[in-house]
Amino acid sequence: MAFLPAAAQADNPIVQHIYTADPAPLVYNGRVYLYTGHDEDNSTTFRMREWRVSSSSDMVNWTDHGSPMSLATFSWAGADAWAGQAVYRNGKFYWYVPVRMTNGSQAIGVGVSDSPTGPFRDAIGGPLIQNAEIDPTVFIDDDGQAYLYYGNPRLWYVRLNADMTSYSGSPTQIPLTTAGFGTRTGDANRPTQYEEGPWFYKRNGLYYMVFAAKCCSEFIAYSTSPGPTGPWTYRGTIMPTQGSSFTNHAGLVDFNGGSYFFYHNGALPGGGGYTRSVAVEKFSYNADGTIPTINMTTAGVPQVGTLNPYVRQEAETIAWGSGIETEPSSEGGMNIGWIENGDYTKVKGVAFGTGARSFTARVASGTSGGRIELHLDSTTGPTVGTCTVSGTGGWQSWSTVSCPVTGATGTHDLYLRFAGGSGYLFNMNWWQFTS
Ligand code: FUB
Numbered sequence: 001m002a003f004l005p006a007a008a009q010a011d012n013p014i015v016q017h018i019y020t021a022d023p024a025p026l027v028y029n030g031r032v033y034l035y036t037g038h039d040e041d042n043s044t045t046f047r048m049r050e051w052r053v054s055s056s057s058d059m060v061n062w063t064d065h066g067s068p069m070s071l072a073t074f075s076w077a078g079a080d081a082w083a084g085q086a087v088y089r090n091g092k093f094y095w096y097v098p099v100r101m102t103n104g105s106q107a108i109g110v111g112v113s114d115s116p117t118g119p120f121r122d123a124i125g126g127p128l129i130q131n132a133e134i135d136p137t138v139f140i141d142d143d144g145q146a147y148l149y150y151g152n153p154r155l156w157y158v159r160l161n162a163d164m165t166s167y168s169g170s171p172t173q174i175p176l177t178t179a180g181f182g183t184r185t186g187d188a189n190r191p192t193q194y195e196e197g198p199w200f201y202k203r204n205g206l207y208y209m210v211f212a213a214k215c216c217s218e219f220i221a222y223s224t225s226p227g228p229t230g231p232w233t234y235r236g237t238i239m240p241t242q243g244s245s246f247t248n249h250a251g252l253v254d255f256n257g258g259s260y261f262f263y264h265n266g267a268l269p270g271g272g273g274y275t276r277s278v279a280v281e282k283f284s285y286n287a288d289g290t291i292p293t294i295n296m297t298t299a300g301v302p303q304v305g306t307l308n309p310y311v312r313q314e315a316e317t318i319a320w321g322s323g324i325e326t327e328p329s330s331e332g333g334m335n336i337g338w339i340e341n342g343d344y345t346k347v348k349g350v351a352f353g354t355g356a357r358s359f360t361a362r363v364a365s366g367t368s369g370g371r372i373e374l375h376l377d378s379t380t381g382p383t384v385g386t387c388t389v390s391g392t393g394g395w396q397s398w399s400t401v402s403c404p405v406t407g408a409t410g411t412h413d414l415y416l417r418f419a420g421g422s423g424y425l426f427n428m429n430w431w432q433f434t435s
Contacts, residue, residue: 068118
């Protein structure tokens, strides 16, 4: 669990209550779904047992959907819930992931779900590919042919069949030439910059292979090709080495007219090479399709639109959280919990319009509750309402509380600041204002 100082006002990394790694964004139905790994607290190696999903419609307020797939999903997997990618096809979501099998060898599995947020089940009841390499990336070309690229130290691809759970032919190795993937010095076994973490896609007729380069520490580089299987031309660095993690891992999407570059670093308190966090930057492709240099920021990206406070908002929809954690709610989805005096969540760009009159929250408390203070623009900004939460008889015994609101007009960042006695105060499942 990542605890953050109250002074932090940035929006990167985009998830603060757990460590996340290996971002794989997917645009679906007006939202960006972000599939990640989960570095466990205090890890001193890649201690990763589950994957996580978050989503956003505005790129700054992210909803935590929890962990809809884990090592337990794959009965044959024992460890290493590492870097994967999900794709949508014919009404289903397929999530390709590398794992270490119970027999100790590395393999790639595929989960399937009817929903982008899962739950995912093992699509084939066994590994899809077993050749001891990692980091699958998946892309469906305009002609319907799907490709799964993967690999460290080599770079492989297979042509997936239309069912997305089998493939034709054998895994094929992409020749790692210096013309295609750059020149590395100092490692006779790895003459090119290609290391791992490929991210494969097509844009305006050009195929892109973005990858983690050199080791260690890694930087993010890319190559392009006129076709899905090459020949590849090395295009250089996108994100230079930076960010307190010896790995980096990229995922790129276009969303709502903008281009976004997801990556990970060690920027949260306690962060490092095994306690990483996913962040995002906005960028523009150059006219010739090349990608500019992108540096890590703590500011994050501009909000797409605003957030509507007059419809139910999940408590786990957060631009920045301090002190809270999330867990599955007995009412479905997730709730925030482990709330103590002074903890808060920030929800960015909330459009109150001509004014809010009241605030309602769904809460539960196994102790004696506390207060929800509603502040504008900072934790010490104007207080527009305060709701009292009483004990409800259990941490999942849900009750609805309401309180009047004055002075909430226009568009502001909303800070839900939690206050009260000592220890854990209450959980929150959702909230909503009335106008
Ligand atoms: O997260 C574990 C591994 O670290 C991933 O599979 C690699 O891409 C690197 O990010």
